[in-house]
Amino acid sequence: MRVKSIRLKNFRNYEQAVIEPGEGVTVFTGPNAQGKTNVLEALHLCCLGRSHRTPRDEELIRWGENAAKVNILTAQQDGTHEVTILLDKTQKKKKTVRIGSRQAERIGELFGHVCGVLFSPEDLQIVKSGPSERRRFIDMQLSQLRPAYFYALQRAVKTLGQRNALLKEIARNPSLAKTLDLWDEQLADCGAVIAQNRREAIERLSAYAASAHASLTDGRETLRLWxxxxxxxxxxxxxxLLERLHAARSEDLRRMTTSVGIHRDDIGIAIDGREARTFASQGQQRSAVLALKLAQLELAWQERGEAPILMLDDVMSELDPGRRRQLIERIDRVQTFVTCTDLSDLAGARQDAVYYVRSGTLST
Ligand SMILES: Nc1ncnc2c1ncn2[C@@H]1O[C@H](COP(=O)(O)OP(=O)(O)OP(=O)(O)O)[C@@H](O)[C@H]1O
Ligand SMILES: [Mg+2]
Structure with missing residues (x-):
């Protein structure tokens, strides 16, 4: 897949911008707080319908304005795709997605028209933080590749909220307890779709990540995910899931929250058999997260039969020369968008186009 153009209007600190990237590496460079990450955020918005930094769309609208627009054209094996996202805080419908000239009815219709993998310094949290970061990692990846997964996830979140509300309600009105069966059934139903997808994808990611990690460490360390x-x-x-929900029911009623389900899942990450979160050094955690990102790229590539785009937000400066080389090798094979404050961080990497970013303006 290749991004042919990115158009921004009143998006973050950009009043208006047009970027027409080539096939290779497009670099955005400049001092801090000028708008480099904002460009990647616009790409991410078109991949997944949301920012990677905030759940609040209105933050993406340029200060003092009511509406923002991002438009992206991509070339894929089956032709040209166009995605437009309009954010308007004055409208009842605050976010509108258009595929070509057609308005999408569901956000899931967006997926696949722009497909990308983003790697930023905060991704270290996938290894370091608690389970919710790892669930987010797998959810973002799978939603983008498999709309059915995204819909199951939406349904699971909604059903979980309803079940939790019902648990509170039952505390006041115990006769409602019998209606729990219905919610358990639904929760187990979408939970099963999610669990099957997660299990299969994590197995594949584990194989890709293990091989990337082996080359990162010259075969000295073994990375495993489960x-x-x-x-x-x-x-x-x-x-x-149904069995577990039933077994936990009296506890759930007492605590007025659901203790069983895919919202409690996690991904184990181990280096040489030891949990990376607790035992790995900072450098080992960095290698693990880089391997995870490369695995993500590979999975998207295999699944779609064409390369996704790669977005690297300020990560080169944090990698040592060996890891940087590994990443640069991959960059050579996919369309890449890189941000950096210092171009020397990209020494040895392709730089097919360089944009200098200064308070929301781009120059070449
Ligand atoms: N809604 C908005 N309207 C206008 N400006 C905004 C908005 N949201 C953020 N900004 C500005 O955008 C800038 C941040 O942009 P961005 O995160 O892209 O910086 P960056 O160039 O990646 O910097 P760094 O090198 O520190 O990562 C900040 O100066 C911020 O004030
Ligand atoms: Mg930035």
Missing amino acids: YISQAADSENPKER
């Missing part, structure tokens, strides 16, 4: 779930050890995840 799926941790209340439904993981079962051939029939729906039945398993």
Whole structure:
């Protein structure tokens, strides 16, 4: 896949910008707080319908304005795709997605028209932080590749909210307890779709990441990922989830919250058999996260049959020369967008086009 153009209007600190990237590496460089990451954020918005930095769309609208627009054209094996996202805080519908000239009814229709992998310094949290960061990592990846996953996830979040509300309601009105069966059934139903996808994808990511990590460490260390779930050890995840929900019911009623389900999943990450989160050094954690990102790229590539775009937000400066070389090798094969404050961080990497970024303006 190749991005042919990015058009921004009143997006973050850009009043108006047009970028027509080539096939190779497009670099955005400049001092801090000028708008480099904002460009990657616009790309991410078109990949997934949301920013990677904030859940609040109105923050993306240029201060003092009511509406923002991002338009991206991509060339893919099957032709040209166009995505437009309009954010308007004065409208009832605050976010509108258009595919070509057609307005999408559901956000899931967006996925696949722009497909990318973003790597930023905060991604270290995938290894370092708690389970929610790792769930977010797998959810973003799979939503983008598999709309059915995204819809199941949306349904799971909604159902979980409803079940939790019902648990509170039952505390006041115990006769409602019998309606829990209905929610358990629904929760187990979408939970099973999510669990099956997560398990299969994590297995594949583990293989890709292990091989990337082996070359990063010259074969000295072994990286392994595995799926941790209340439904993981079962051939029939729906039945398993239902059993667990039933077993936990009295506890859930007492605590007025749902203790079983895919919202409790995690991804195990181990280096040489030891949990990376607790035992790995800072440098080892960095290698693990780089391997994860390369695995993500590989998975998207395999699944779609064409390369996704790669977005690197200020990560080169944090990598040592060996890891940088590994990343640069991959860059050579996909269209890449890189930000850096200092061009010397990219020594040895292709720089097909360089944009200098100064308070929301781009110059070449
Ligand atoms: N809605 C908005 N309207 C106008 N300006 C905004 C808006 N949101 C953020 N900004 C400005 O955008 C700038 C941040 O842009 P960005 O995050 O792209 O910086 P950067 O060039 O990547 O910097 P760094 O090198 O520090 O990562 C800040 O100066 C911020 O004040
Ligand atoms: Mg930045």
